[in-house]
Amino acid sequence: MRLRVEFTTEPFDLDEAPAHAVVAREVVEAAELDAVDVGPFGNTAEGGADQVLTAVDALLRRSLEAGATRISLQVNVVDESASGEGER
Secondary structure: OEEEEEEEOOOOOOOOOOOOHHHHHHHHHHHHEEEEEEOOEEEEEEEEEEHHHHHHHHHHHHHHHHOOOOEEEEEEOOHHHHHHOOOO
């Protein structure tokens, strides 16, 4: 099964990325995921279920430890037949 996670961390700071946002970015970029898109107002990552769920666990724990007061996330099952890829 493939999953896609979309997430944001708060509080926002438009002048400089807060520590919790930097940590969240580092977690998903270091995870063994197939696709990562990091942006100023939202982030997405996609990969196998085990890899995504492991990354989400680390993302939640480390972002909260780094000062996040709210983390919004959504996890979706990706239709593998539409992408033409199987689980890796």
